[in-house]
Amino acid sequence: MLQSYSEDCMKVVYLYGAQVTSWKNDHAEELLFVSSKAIFKPPKAIRGGIPICFPQFGTHGNLEQHGFARNRLWTIDDNPPPLPVNPAIKSFVDLILRPSDEDLKIWPHSFEFRLRVALGPNGDLSLTSRIRNTNTDGRSFSYTFAYHTYFSVSDISEVRVEGLETMDYLDNLKGKERFTEQGDAIVFESEIDKVYLAAPSKIAIIDHEKKRTFVLTKEGLPDAVVWNPWDKKAKAMQDFGDGEYKHMLCVEPAAVEKPITLKPGEEWKGRLALSAVPSSYCSGQLDPLKEHLIALNI
Ligand SMILES: O=P(O)(O)OC[C@H]1O[C@@H](O)[C@H](O)[C@@H](O)[C@@H]1O
Incomplete structure (x- = not known):
């Protein structure tokens, strides 16, 4: 587990799944949802935070639901290829996943998946994924992808999503x-x-009771999944509390409808930036002409 602080904000990232499990603002309020019943070890993915769905989103293919990246042990990437860095970013961690021999049996492609998790100014959180096809047999591969982000909300019936x-x-x-x-x-x-x-590049989750708005900015990820299991499915999930559906909402920047294809040597980049702003936020700010109202500097 890796913890880092920047300007009083905090993030926690697990090597298991490269999963961000905590993102706190400068009032030490948790902004992500993690179930009280979450299991932090294989074979299950951690129920909450930001699981990474790769090389398959959901059941869009023959692999296990949401692919295997979320339940593999990643390693720290000590020497990542350069990534343009905003000088305001004070804290980041780079992780890498390469397929094991077992993984190659279920998805016969060689890849390097690099993830950078960064805390920026105002406590903004960004995740940048770089996936490279390292096949040496000349074969392309295709995949679907999602940042399966679980947001913590006061009460799901008080929340609305704009965009x-x-x-x-x-x-x-x-x-x-x-x-x-x-x-x-x-x-x-x-x-x-x-x-x-x-879906548009900016999506807002407005939590009236908490007077908080999450702004998601996505790049390279055309789609966006919205999921809440509600009461019956919540009861059926072993790693999720019966009433917890009231306090979470998943909004997941994704590439689902059109899989991404990489030739050998090609690299894809997909980025998610999250910001939590006070909800003096009012409707209509997703209008591109007014985007300067939301200061996302990472
Ligand atoms: O229980 P899992 O595998 O983490 O998936 C949770 C949900 O994840 C969502 O992204 C899917 O759209 C849902 O269909 C799925 O139920």
């Missing part, structure tokens, strides 16, 4: 059928499991 209205989505609860979202903002009254397609 996804009018988007097309695949409904995992209806056999992945395609629909178009109606209405102003997404609110929550029952189970939801949707993959929004070609």
Whole structure:
């Protein structure tokens, strides 16, 4: 487990799954949800924080649900290739995953997956993934991907998500059928499991009770999954408390509909930046013309 601090903010990253399990603001308030029943060892992924789904999102393929990266032991990458760094970033860690012989049996491709987790100014958290095809047999590979981010919310029925209205989505609860979202903002009254397609680069989660807004900025990740298991599924999950669905929401920047293909030697980059701002935030700030209102400097 790796812990780091920057300007009173904190993040915790596990080598198991390269999973960020804690992100705190300067009031020491936890911003991510981790279940009280989470299991921190193989074979299960940790229930909460930011699991990484690779090389498969969900059941979009033949591998285990959400792929294997989230339940492998990563290592510290002491000598990562240079990545443009914002000088304001005070704390970061680089991790790497390469396939084991066992992994190659289930997904026969050689890769290097580098993850940088950084704490920026104002306590903003960013995750940058770089995936490289290192196959020596000339073969390309394709994968789907998600940052399966569990946000901590006061009460799911007091939360709304802006930025996804009018988007097309695949409904995992209806056999992945395609629909178009109606209405102003997404609110929550029952189970939801949707993959929004070609979603905008900024999405906001507005928590009225906490007077807090999370702003997600995504790059290289066209889609966004929204998931809350609600009461019945919560009860069926061994590593999730019965009532915990009320205090979490997953909004997951992802590449699902169109898998990413890399030729040997090619590298893909996918980035997520998270910011938690006070909810004097008002609707409409996702308008690109007003984006300067949200200062995301990482
Ligand atoms: O229990 P898991 O494997 O962590 O998955 C949790 C959920 O993750 C979401 O991303 C999926 O859309 C859901 O279908 C899934 O149930």
